[in-house]
Amino acid sequence: MKYSLLTALLVSFLLTGCKPSQKVSRIDPGTTTDLSGKWNDTDARLVAEEMIEDVMTKPWLDQFNRKNQKPPVVIVGRVRNESMEHIDTEVFTKELERSFVNSGEISVVANSEERREIREERLDQQTNASYATTKKMAQELGADFMMIGNISSIVDEAIDSRTLAVFYTVNLEFVNVETNQKVWIGNKKIKKLIERKHYRGLP
């Protein structure tokens, strides 16, 4: 009896010990998961949502449509990261592109990186593709506007380092490629307060 109890205990300990310590579960991508306080998917989503809403409802779009009787063509330029974190700006610029294209109200052309690859392919087709399927050169759609922008941040840290305030400001602009006129400027501000429960303990 004593031995079987001990064996049972030992086996249960072993089984508990063998249980994987990591648990993975699928969650809704819209769920806010603030783990470190750094820039994350939620921030990118908030920026994208606000910018899409703003750019599609501001007067520049109607004015362009009325004047030109066609949707504006936009190219996504550089969004400078002027913050103190490594931020992948493509996470929200792609979201914007997707909304523009799917709405049918704004046309989007490939950016410089993407264009390089497509141009190489087109050039390659001139020698390798059949005559009927070869795409013509110099038929690219010129952009009316370029979307550029920047992300800046200000970090304010308390002396005991227990509280940290991070302020992000994201600016996106549509600049007329021909005239340099800025027709739309969108801005999204995000402020985070990071409270660390523990003291600084060690030098």
Added chain:
Amino acid sequence: MQLQKKHISKYFAKFTFRVSCLVLLGVSILSCRSYVLDDAQFDLRDSFTEGNYQYSEQLLKEFRQKDIYRSKDQVLFNLESGMIYHFSGKYDSSSVFLTKAENEIDENHTKSISRGISAFLTNDNKLAYDGEPYEDVYLNTFKALNYMHLQNWDAALVETRRMTFKMEQLDIKIKGLAEAFAKSDTSSKANWETGKVNIQNSALSHYMAAVLYAKSGNIDGARIEREKLDIALKEQATLSTFRVRPNENFDQLQNPDSYNVLLTGFTGRAPYKVQKDARAFIDDFDDEDDNEFYLKFSFPELKVYPSNVNYVRAVINDSIKTHLNLIEEMDMVATEVYSAKQPVIYARALVRATSKSAGTKLIAGAVRKKNEWLADFLQLLGFISQEATEKADLRGWQTMPGKAWMHIIKLPAGLNTVRLEYIGTQGKTLYFDEFEVDIRPDTELELVESIYAN
């Protein structure tokens, strides 16, 4: 009776001597782990200095397998790995390790207060290493250089901004540290004050940022950084008599078309820590028996490693010679930053040593009423244990260089040879590194980087 007492006392002395030897041996074995790490650090520093990065990488892996770099030394392991991979040209891997080190420094720095109290009772080597404040700044230098090698200006700028921010926060950081210790010190024996950090700017970060802003087309950003560079150079000129004010007109940094190559040379080594011990027999006047108690405390002191290099020059295509500017004496900045933290280190070592002595004295005092011999024996044990366990934390980033030299030049299109020569005090070339730099029409900036860690 007198003879009997003498005999017993002789017997006791023999006994305590034997037991003490055994205890001392036991404690020494237990506390020798931190000495093993000290030796490993020396070996790593030596192989890195010789420029044998492959061997350094192998050595680091070996130390890891032997559990010399334990989980509490993870920051160090990542810092050393980051540097070895950087100079081996594995920039992506280097950034991964340096980022890990940066995150761990931040995590370890915000450990709970309970860890702070345990730091008072044991020696610091038992605690998770959370990097010196200057190590936290300079790891971003090498991350920035990694991104520059990978032609990612935006990411490199993020790193220079982090360097600038951390430098500005140094004073606050060290004061915050002293405040945390003062709160957890219930003995009120120490004065938790810090020195003043007189350096709040890194010339190196501003130089790199000026280049990066200029090359990203942000000329105004480059101008601002160039102005800050001037302030930083003036600030750092107070640190060393060695530094000669560079003749170069740094305005060139703002003009991105005037250069396409950034020459970078690192010389010297990081300052190293040495153990200083203080021993005293202190009279306890509150004690009726007027017993003395033994106090030993050990603390680390930072020593600058003297470099043999007088200056660094570049020889372009075997004809043009140009000097590199001494932009930052990382070793001197490190010493300055460390000196501000030194009072906190002293205070903590003192509190720890007095806590240990007081503990021994308290137990021995309680036992003395019943058994004087045992009390003496316990005091002797306390003495031995203080000698064996009190050890300064000598851990530090071994592969960090001592000085940073930089210069911008414009090379003609095509293949160029660039030789970076490290010149000693006698005017002799101590070491050189040769590079082939291919300048294409679309070349924005090429980074030529070398190190002579002597």
